[in-house]
Amino acid sequence: QKEVEQNSGPLSVPEGAIASLNCTYSDRGSQSFFWYRQYSGKSPELIMSIYSNGDKEDGRFTAQLNKASQYVSLLIRDSQPSDSATYLCAGVRYNFNKFYFGSGTKLNVKP
Amino acid sequence: EAQVTQNPRYLITVTGKKLTVTCSQNMNHEYMSWYRQDPGLGLRQIYYSMNVEVTDKGDVPEGYKVSRKEKRNFPLILESPSPNQTSLYFCASSLSASPSDTQYFGPGTRLTVL
Numbered sequence: 001q002k003e004v005e006q007n008s009g010p011l012s013v014p015e016g017a018i019a020s021l022n023c024t025y026s027d028r029g030s031q032s033f034f035w036y037r038q039y040s041g042k043s044p045e046l047i048m049s050i051y052s053n054g055d056k057e058d059g060r061f062t063a064q065l066n067k068a069s070q071y072v073s074l075l076i077r078d079s080q081p082s083d084s085a086t087y088l089c090a091g092v093r094y095n096f097n098k099f100y101f102g103s104g105t106k107l108n109v110k111p
Numbered sequence: 112e113a114q115v116t117q118n119p120r121y122l123i124t125v126t127g128k129k130l131t132v133t134c135s136q137n138m139n140h141e142y143m144s145w146y147r148q149d150p151g152l153g154l155r156q157i158y159y160s161m162n163v164e165v166t167d168k169g170d171v172p173e174g175y176k177v178s179r180k181e182k183r184n185f186p187l188i189l190e191s192p193s194p195n196q197t198s199l200y201f202c203a204s205s206l207s208a209s210p211s212d213t214q215y216f217g218p219g220t221r222l223t224v225l
Contacts, residue, residue: 008151032210043201043216044154051210088153097161097208098169099144103153 003027004091006102014110019076021105023089026070030091030100033072035063038086038104047087048074079109113138115217117202123223124192132187132220134202142205143185144169144214145177147198154201160185161208192224 005024013019023033032051036044050056050063050072062075072091076083086104115136124130136143144159146169156169160179174196176188185204189196200220206212 004153006153034210034214043219045216046213049210049213090154092208092210097142097159097167099156099159099214100170101146101154101156103151 002102003030003100004089004102006087006089006105008103009106010108011105012108012110013079015079015081017079017109019079019083019107019109021074021076021087021089021107023072023074023102024070025072025091025100027091027093027100028067028070029093032092033063033065034090034092034099035061035072035074036088036090036101037083038088040085044088076107079107081109081111083107084109113215115202115204115215117200117217117220119220120218121221123225125225126193127191130189130192130222132189132200132202132222134185134187134204134217135183136185136204136215137183138204138206138215139182140204140206140215141182142208142212142214143179144203145175145185145187146201146203147171147196148201148219149198157187157200159208192222194224196222197224198222 038044089102145157158177202217205214
């Protein structure tokens with residue numbers, strides 16, 4: 001079983017809609033989680049990090065963490081075509097300093 | 112400009128021919144890491160370094176070596192490359208491994224081993 005699992009997609013949403021990306025993890029010792037965006041042929045770039053249960057909002061992005069269910073999600077409000085990319089979920093167990101990435105979910109936002 | 116650089120960006124080589132991929136950062140970061148990215152498998156951590164002379168294995172270290180003699184550089188060495196090491200490689204750095212510190216990724220090195 002992979003440490004971090006994501007649905008590979010593609011997830012297609014119309015412009016202006018809410019895109020919901022999900023991620024589950026197997027290691028209850030994982031303490032912090034990250035969402036990265038990766039455009040085709042480019043390197044990943046950090047969107048948000050979250051380490052407490054609940055929601056964390058940053059502009060159009062909201063990350064949600066539920067440690068009891070071992071579930072992380074990213075909501076993108078008012079989706080734009082420029083949001084079309086692959087979104088990577090990652091977790092880290094801080095004292096081990098290792099990062100585990102999911103395989104990514106491809107998001108297509110249609111104009 | 113703050114950045115992580117990798118060289119070369121593209122490399123085609125043959126089985127068994129030793130190669131080194133360089134990684135350098137100019138942000139005085141302590142934590143550096145190497146990942147490989149393969150279709151369907153996502154990013155997998157190969158090695159990481161907490162600071163100079165401190166390195167440790169990630170998820171897939173077999174067939175790779177690293178060294179951290181200077182804070183800014185973290186080269187990835189393939190002593191005897193094999194075709195299953197054909198992949199896209201990323202170097203990354205951050206101030207520390209703390210969740211509050213952003214990991215910055217280099218542009219990637221696409222390696223093909225024939």
